[in-house]
Amino acid sequence: xxxxxxxxxxxxxxxxxxxxxxxxxxxxxxxxxxxxxxxxxxxxxxxxxxxxxxxxxxxxxxxxxxxxxxxxxxxxxxxxxxxxxxxxxxxxxxxxxxxxxxxxxxxxxxxxxxxxxxxxxxxxxxxxxxxxxxxxxxxxxxxxxxxxxxxxxxxxxxxxxxxxxxxxxxxxxxxxxxxxxxxxxxxxxxxxxxxxxxxxxxxxxxxxxxxxxxxxxxxxxxxxxxxxxxxxxxxxxxxxxxxxxxxxxxxxxxxxxxxxxxxxxxxxxxxxxxxxxxxxxxxxxxxxxxxxxxxxxxxxxxxxxxxxxxxxxxxxxxxxxxxxxxxxxxxxxxxxxxxxxxxxxxxxxxxxxxxxxxxxxxxxxxxxxxxxxxxxxxxxxxxxxxxxxxxxxxxxxxxxxxxxxxxxxxxxxxxxxxxxxxxxxxxxxxxxxxxxxxxxxxxxxxxxxxxxxxxxxxxxxxxxxxxxxxxxxxxxxxxxxxxxxxxxxxxxxxxxxxxxxxxxxxxxxxxxxxxxxxxxxxxxxxxxxxxxxxxxxxxxxxxxxxxxxxxxxxxxxxxxxxxxxxxxxxxxxxxxxxxxxxxxxxxxxxxxxxxxxxxxxxxxxxxxxxxxxxxxxxxxxxxxxxxxxxxxxxxxxxxxxxxxxxxxx
Ligand code: ADP
Ligand code: ADP
Ligand code: MG
Numbered sequence: 001x002x003x004x005x006x007x008x009x010x011x012x013x014x015x016x017x018x019x020x021x022x023x024x025x026x027x028x029x030x031x032x033x034x035x036x037x038x039x040x041x042x043x044x045x046x047x048x049x050x051x052x053x054x055x056x057x058x059x060x061x062x063x064x065x066x067x068x069x070x071x072x073x074x075x076x077x078x079x080x081x082x083x084x085x086x087x088x089x090x091x092x093x094x095x096x097x098x099x100x101x102x103x104x105x106x107x108x109x110x111x112x113x114x115x116x117x118x119x120x121x122x123x124x125x126x127x128x129x130x131x132x133x134x135x136x137x138x139x140x141x142x143x144x145x146x147x148x149x150x151x152x153x154x155x156x157x158x159x160x161x162x163x164x165x166x167x168x169x170x171x172x173x174x175x176x177x178x179x180x181x182x183x184x185x186x187x188x189x190x191x192x193x194x195x196x197x198x199x200x201x202x203x204x205x206x207x208x209x210x211x212x213x214x215x216x217x218x219x220x221x222x223x224x225x226x227x228x229x230x231x232x233x234x235x236x237x238x239x240x241x242x243x244x245x246x247x248x249x250x251x252x253x254x255x256x257x258x259x260x261x262x263x264x265x266x267x268x269x270x271x272x273x274x275x276x277x278x279x280x281x282x283x284x285x286x287x288x289x290x291x292x293x294x295x296x297x298x299x300x301x302x303x304x305x306x307x308x309x310x311x312x313x314x315x316x317x318x319x320x321x322x323x324x325x326x327x328x329x330x331x332x333x334x335x336x337x338x339x340x341x342x343x344x345x346x347x348x349x350x351x352x353x354x355x356x357x358x359x360x361x362x363x364x365x366x367x368x369x370x371x372x373x374x375x376x377x378x379x380x381x382x383x384x385x386x387x388x389x390x391x392x393x394x395x396x397x398x399x400x401x402x403x404x405x406x407x408x409x410x411x412x413x414x415x416x417x418x419x420x421x422x423x424x425x426x427x428x429x430x431x432x433x434x435x436x437x438x439x440x441x442x443x444x445x446x447x448x449x450x451x452x453x454x455x456x457x458x459x460x461x462x463x464x465x466x467x468x469x470x471x472x473x474x475x476x477x478x479x480x481x482x483x484x485x486x487x488x489x490x491x492x493x494x495x496x497x498x499x500x501x502x503x504x505x506x507x508x509x510x511x512x513x514x515x516x517x518x519x520x521x522x523x524x525x526x527x528x529x530x531x532x533x534x535x536x537x538x539x540x541x542x543x544x545x546x547x548x549x550x551x552x553x554x555x556x557x558x559x560x561x562x563x564x565x566x567x568x569x570x571x572x573x574x575x576x577x578x579x580x581x582x583x584x585x586x587x588x589x590x591x592x593x594x595x596x597x598x599x600x601x602x603x604x605x606x607x608x609x610x611x612x613x614x615x616x617x618x619x620x621x622x623x624x625x626x627x628x629x630x631x632x633x634x635x636x637x638x639x640x641x642x643x644x645x646x647x648x649x
Pocket of ligand 2 (some may be wrong): 131154158162165168200202204232236275292293441510575
């Protein structure tokens with residue numbers, strides 16, 4: 001076995017790999033960029049080497065720098081994690097040439113599966129069912145439009161080099177084909193340096209079910225059952241689970257057999273995932289699944305497989321890379337219970353899930369779940385990388401219990417300092433269809449509004465906000481109230497009208513527009529406020545900074561700010577006339593010019609940021625007064641992009 005390995009990655013996956021290496025007595029070397037100088041993975045590793053600037057292209061993607069770092073520290077092998085260099089065959093080759101071990105498959109296997117079109121040809125030959133479509137070389141727009149028509153709408157355009165849901169466009173009708181094609185090609189080019197696309201029949205009511213496979217250098221290949229990753233938003237996984245709900249034994253047998261056949265076809269070594277798109281319009285059936293792609297690396301959602309099989313997949317990767325045979329054989333692998341994983345991101349569900357970089361002022365994870373994270377309180381979520389904060393993984397005997405556990409874990413997790421998708425995830429866990437195991441990749445899209453809507457805070461949340469934002473400790477209320485010199489006072493919360501009355505003995509009456517609400521036994525202890533309302537026990541988690549309080553109750557999260565009487569209203573000024581850049585990026589297309597008439601929701605321009613295209617929409621009906629950017633100009637967060645003419649009263 002190796003005595004020292006280098007981890008060519010960052011964030012949660014680097015930390016997760018270090019954990020297993022430590023347990024196995026293997027020394028670890030971290031690499032880091034400028035932005036990550038104080039990151040958790042750097043602290044956890046035994047040694048750390050600075051490899052360059054903050055942008056991934058100046059650090060984590062520089063294979064030469066990574067190899068130098070390994071040589072300089074005497075590491076024998078390199079674990080690439082996921083993303084970055086993990087599916088880069090040249091990197092795997094260069095490592096081997098430098099006398100180092102790549103903890104992953106051969107460059108040849110990566111290459112064969114690297115491009116989706118090629119992989120599909122190969123799988124077709126191996127007798128694995130593939131999604132019908134066009135995956136040839138001809139790339140003319142008219143030719144592709146004809147192919148799409150032949151396949152029959154709806155179709156999916158995919159960048160052949162794509163990953164992480166990028167470079168993919170669903171097209172419902174022929175009229176929309178060319179615009180979608182251009183957009184997919186641009187995103188493919190920008191993200192992967194390859195504009196080449198393929199076209200697939202869009203499977204309706206699809207489920208995404210994937211099989212974890214593992215091979216060693218002794219010719220053994222096993223599968224570790226399936227994961228269901230159907231809960232997706234824009235083709236990106238949100239919550240994953242294992243095993244797949246309502247998976248019939250014969251379908252599992254057929255899918256795992258197809259997956260191991262696919263892996264055997266390329267003499268696969270190490271961890272890999274065969275992704276299938278599955279007909280989810282009714283019960284699963286043996287001729288209702290098709291190969292989509294193979295990911296030749298460890299997958300983000302591998303922990304759910306670890307949970308139900310009791311295996312450590314990183315340990316397997318290390319053993320296989322060191323030349324050992326697989327630790328167990330197929331018949332020693334069984335499914336135990338059910339597991340879920342939720343991906344917690346710094347993003348704003350109410351603003352089209354825009355990444356929300358920032359400094360995490362308070363991070364606390366709920367109990368009872370496995371937590372894989374790369375950050376702690378005080379760390380920055382940097383705009384340079386994927387904004388994932390953590391993964392929460394629950395494992396229980398039944399699906400119901402595991403889902404309940406996940407929901408509790410999310411409800412008890414606090415993460416302040418930036419917007420997160422925590423509330424969105426908690427609501428998803430409570431969704432009736434999802435709870436019943438009725439899922440497909442369109443579920444989130446259909447329920448979108450209620451999953452993302454902002455809700456009005458409960459009276460209890462308002463009480464907690466009013467007390468804490470104004471520095472009132474409910475147990476010390478007598479003192480506080482005497483200082484205020486009255487028993488009833490205005491709430492003192494910005495944006496909320498009402499008053500608060502202290503009745504003595506930890507009892508408060510909150511008077512809001514809808515009436516009076518009485519709370520008894522109000523106590524504040526360990527970051528938690530509890531109270532009794534009638535016969536109902538209420539609990540809220542709080543995170544307090546200065547005059548702001550984040551209150552979390554039943555998974556719903558509210559921010560309150562104390563009113564500052566000296567603060568002259570700063571929000572005047574009618575922003576609905578202006579469209580600002582929500583983040584730093586590059587304007588790729590401008591659809592409007594001054595003088596144009598637009599309607600609310602019309603596309604004004606396309607901003608490319610964090611390798612994604614964001615379409616900026618008109619905030620209201622009106623006439624364009626000015627366009628303050630042009631195609632390919634770089635813009636900073638907060639820059640004015642488009643101004644609408646004022647509307648005469
Ligand atoms: P998984 O199924 O493991 O979630 P994804 O396809 O979602 O796989 O990708 C996992 C991570 O790797 C994501 O953070 C994604 O942004 C990144 N990623 C995936 N493919 C690529 C690629 N070709 N180049 C760069 N990053 C990628
Ligand atoms: P990526 O490399 O970005 O992960 P995939 O080919 O794995 O790309 O597809 C990502 C997601 O897009 C799938 O999980 C699925 O939800 C959806 N998808 C892909 N192909 C199809 C298809 N032919 N029909 C319906 N949905 C699809
Ligand atoms: Mg995929």
